[in-house]
Each structure stands twice: as C-alpha cells, then as structure tokens.
Amino acid sequence: MDQKLKDIVIGHSDDIVKMWLEEVNKKKSSDYTATISDELFESTNREFVNVIFTSIEKSGLTNDLNDFSERLINLGWPLSYLTDGMQVFRRVITEYILKQSEQIDSDYFAEVLRKVDGWVDPVINQLVNEYSGSWEHIVSLQRVALQELSAPLIPVMDNITIMPLIGTIDTERAKLIMENLLDGVIKHNAEVVLIDITGVPVVDTMVAHHIIQAAEAVRLIGSRCILVGIRPEIAQTIVNLGIDLGKFPTKSSLRKGFKSALELTNRTIEDVQSKEQDIENLIDSLNRE
Amino acid sequence: MDFQSCVNIKKEWDIVGARQLGRDIARKIGFGTVDQARIATAISELARNIYLYAGTGKICFEAIEDMNHKGLRIVAMDDGPGIKELSQVMEDGFSTSGGLGAGLPGVKRLMDDFDIQSEDGKGTEIKAVKWLR
Numbered sequence: 001m002d003q004k005l006k007d008i009v010i011g012h013s014d015d016i017v018k019m020w021l022e023e024v025n026k027k028k029s030s031d032y033t034a035t036i037s038d039e040l041f042e043s044t045n046r047e048f049v050n051v052i053f054t055s056i057e058k059s060g061l062t063n064d065l066n067d068f069s070e071r072l073i074n075l076g077w078p079l080s081y082l083t084d085g086m087q088v089f090r091r092v093i094t095e096y097i098l099k100q101s102e103q104i105d106s107d108y109f110a111e112v113l114r115k116v117d118g119w120v121d122p123v124i125n126q127l128v129n130e131y132s133g134s135w136e137h138i139v140s141l142q143r144v145a146l147q148e149l150s151a152p153l154i155p156v157m158d159n160i161t162i163m164p165l166i167g168t169i170d171t172e173r174a175k176l177i178m179e180n181l182l183d184g185v186i187k188h189n190a191e192v193v194l195i196d197i198t199g200v201p202v203v204d205t206m207v208a209h210h211i212i213q214a215a216e217a218v219r220l221i222g223s224r225c226i227l228v229g230i231r232p233e234i235a236q237t238i239v240n241l242g243i244d245l246g247k248f249p250t251k252s253s254l255r256k257g258f259k260s261a262l263e264l265t266n267r268t269i270e271d272v273q274s275k276e277q278d279i280e281n282l283i284d285s286l287n288r289e
Numbered sequence: 290m291d292f293q294s295c296v297n298i299k300k301e302w303d304i305v306g307a308r309q310l311g312r313d314i315a316r317k318i319g320f321g322t323v324d325q326a327r328i329a330t331a332i333s334e335l336a337r338n339i340y341l342y343a344g345t346g347k348i349c350f351e352a353i354e355d356m357n358h359k360g361l362r363i364v365a366m367d368d369g370p371g372i373k374e375l376s377q378v379m380e381d382g383f384s385t386s387g388g389l390g391a392g393l394p395g396v397k398r399l400m401d402d403f404d405i406q407s408e409d410g411k412g413t414e415i416k417a418v419k420w421l422r
C-alpha cells in the first residue's frame with residue numbers, strides 16, 4: 001500500500017503541482033509575499049514544489065532541500081511562506097489521493113493521513129530547523145557585537161583614558177567593565193580614568209557597588225578614577241539611597257572631569273584662539289591712535 | 290484610576306522590563322524627572338532582591354488616588370525564603386550577599402510610604418507608595 005500511494009502521487013505529479021500552484025498563488029495577493037515580483041514568486045514556487053517531490057521520491061531529506069532553504073534564508077524569505085506552502089501541499093495531496101481511491105474506509109483514510117504526514121512533517125521540521133539555526137547564529141553574533149560595545153575604553157591623550165557607559169548595566173556587563181578598565185589602565189598606562197555614566201539610565205545600589213569596586217581596583221594598581229556625567233536626578237537618588245561616593249572624586253560633566261584630569265597630570269588647556277584675538281585687538285587699537 | 294499591571298521577575302533582564310513599565314506609569318501619572326528616577330531606582334532594588342534572594346516573583350503597579358493627591362503604588366511579591374532578620378534589613382549596610390545593603394532602607398527613603406511583610410519560609414511582600422506633589 002505504501003508503494004501504491006507513492007505511485008499515485010508521483011504518477012500524477014503534474015496535476016498535483018498544478019493544484020498546489022493555484023492554491024499558493026491565491027495566497028499571494030494579500031500577505032507577506034505581496035512585494036515579491038510575480039516572476040520570482042512563480043519560479044520559487046516551482047522550485048519549492050520540485051524539492052518537495054524529490055524528497056518524497058527519494059523517501060527522505062535531500063541536499064536539494066538544504067540548498068533551497070539556505071537560499072531562501074539568505075534572500076530573507078519568511079519562514080511562514082514555507083510552512084504555509086507545506087500545509088497547502090498536505091491538503092492538496094490528501095484530497096487528491098482520496099479522490100483517486102475507489103473505496104474509502106476509516107482504516108484506509110487513517111493510512112493515507114499517516115503516509116502524507118510522513119512525507120510532509122520531516123520537510124517542515126528540516127525547514128524550521130534551518131531557519132531557527134540561522135536565527136540563533138544571528139543572535140549570538142549580535143551578542144558578541146554588543147559585548148564589544150559594552151565597556152569601551154578610549155585613550156584620549158597621554159595618561160588620560162575615558163570609559164563612556166551607555167545603557168543598562170547588568171551583572172555580566174559589570175564584570176566586563178571591571179576587566180576592561182583594569183586591562184586598559186595598564187595597557188594605556190593611564191594615570192587617570194574618567195568613567196562617564198551620562199548614558200546609564202538607572203544607578204541603583206548594584207551599579208553603584210560595581211562602580212565603587214572598579215574605582216577601588218583602579219586605585220590599587222596606582223591610578224585614579226573620576227566619576228563623571230552624574231545627572232541631577234541621579235545625584236539625588238544616589239543621596240537617597242545613602243550611598244557614599246565620598247571616597248572618590250565625582251564631576252557633573254565630562255568636560256569638568258577632563259579638566260581635573262588634566263590638573264591631576266599637571267597640564268592645563270590653553271586657548272590659542274583667544275590669545276590671537278587679544279593680540280589682534282591690541283594691534284587694532286594701536287592703529288586707531 | 291483603578292488599573293493594575295504586573296511584571297513577572299524570572300531573569301535578570303526582567304528587572305529592566307519592570308523598571309520601564311513603572312517609569313512609564315509614573316510619567317503618565319505626572320511625576321517629574323527626579324521622582325521618575327527615584328521610582329525607577331526603587332523598582333530596580335525590589336526587583337533585584339526578588340531575582341537574587343527569592344528566584345522568582347512579581348512587581349505590580351497601581352495608580353492610586355486619595356482625597357488630595359494622586360500616587361503610584363509598587364507591590365513586590367515573592368514566595369521565596371522570606372527575611373529572618375526583618376529589623377536588621379532596614380538598617381543601612383546589612384546584606385547577606387556581600388552587597389551594599391542599602392537597597393531596602395534606600396527604597397524607604399526614595400518612596401513616601403513603605404510597608405514590609407515577610408514570613409520565614411513563606412515569602413515577602415513589600416508595598417511602597419510615592420505621592421504626587
């Protein structure tokens with residue numbers, strides 16, 4: 001009986017393909033595939049249905065199926081196109097086989113359903129696996145990218161380094177901050193590190209604790225930390241929480257922090273422009289006399 | 290106003306979700322930037338305590354109103370181990386986890402009303418209210 005059902009399907013593949021294409025084309029108008037050109041849609045449909053038939057013929061999953069799904073993933077076709085297509089296929093061949101059969105009892109009916117599931121389900125599973133595998137891959141790449149962004153260290157000039165923190169700090173990120181800070185201080189030979197928290201939305205006791213520990217560790221290796229970018233509302237909540245930041249210097253803005261970093265390293269900012277301006281003014285006034 | 294919304298706390302990032310929802314509700318009630326920051330920080334403390342000490346639980350928000358003013362109530366509930374040292378935890382610097390121990394006393398100072406119920410082995414429920422001035 002197995003072979004008989006398979007023969008019906010393979011023998012009438014032209015009819016079945018036609019019915020399937022009609023059904024699938026009906027779906028096109030309204031949904032996700034609406035933006036895809038008719039030509040591409042039709043050629044993809046044909047390829048899809050061929051791939052399904054090959055896997056039925058060979059009674060198993062084929063390389064064709066892998067190649068096909070890989071290509072659709074790369075082109076960004078939605079998974080629902082494939083799963084919908086497979087459901088349509090399930091319906092079409094079930095109906096077709098039942099119409100071809102002379103006498104239908106419940107045993108036969110159950111057998112047909114079982115057989116059809118045996119063709120369709122492995123293909124669906126394979127497609128879903130391929131797709132979710134590619135999603136997992138993307139998520140893990142993005143996690144790496146985020147990690148690289150999460151605790152950057154910028155050596156702005158000799159002996160002065162800045163760590164700008166933007167976004168929420170969780171336990172994992174807090175660890176990275178500590179590691180990068182210590183590595184960076186040693187690598188760039190920084191005397192002063194400015195930790196900028198302008199972009200940190202909430203400073204609770206956990207975040208404060210990690211910052212205090214990081215600053216303490218930096219102090220132990222012989223450098224100094226200045227905490228900058230403390231917004232007024234954050235300053236108030238830190239006070240309310242009763243956290244004592246008295247042990248290390250804080251500044252409201254990066255600019256002020258940078259200035260004290262320069263002082264700590266025995267340097268100042270000199271405004272060249274205004275000096276020139278002064279001289280010009282002086283010459284002007286001389287000329288007028 | 291009598292609606293309530295809750296956030297389940299199961300993983301660390303749920304703390305951020307609770308904070309965002311709480312801050313949104315606070316903004317809608319009319320709280321300014323500083324109070325929004327206080328409320329978000331209090332939520333962060335309560336949610337992290339659930340995550341750290343109880344494993345799972347939830348944080349609920351309720352916009353409330355009495356005769357004179359509007360306010361926001363935060364309720365943090367869990368079925369965790371409860372707090373044995375109830376009087377000590379409200380003192381600054383008490384922590385069983387090597388933390389700063391400033392969370393619960395901090396929440397009390399950040400908010401206007403504060404109430405804590407905890408039974409050894411049965412869980413913890415903390416209610417805190419901020420009134421709009």
Ligand SMILES: Nc1ncnc2c1ncn2[C@@H]1O[C@H](COP(=O)(O)OP(=O)(O)O)[C@@H](O)[C@H]1O
Pocket residue numbers: 205334338339342343367369370371372378383384385386387388389390391392393394413
């Ligand atoms: N939901 C809770 N369930 C059980 N124990 C808790 C809970 N919240 C707080 N605690 C206990 O109270 C102590 C103090 O909490 P907290 O003031 O937030 O400081 P920290 O979290 O820094 O230790 C904690 O160390 C913990 O032992």
Ligand SMILES: [Mg+2]
Pocket residue numbers: 205334337338388392393
């Ligand atoms: Mg805490």
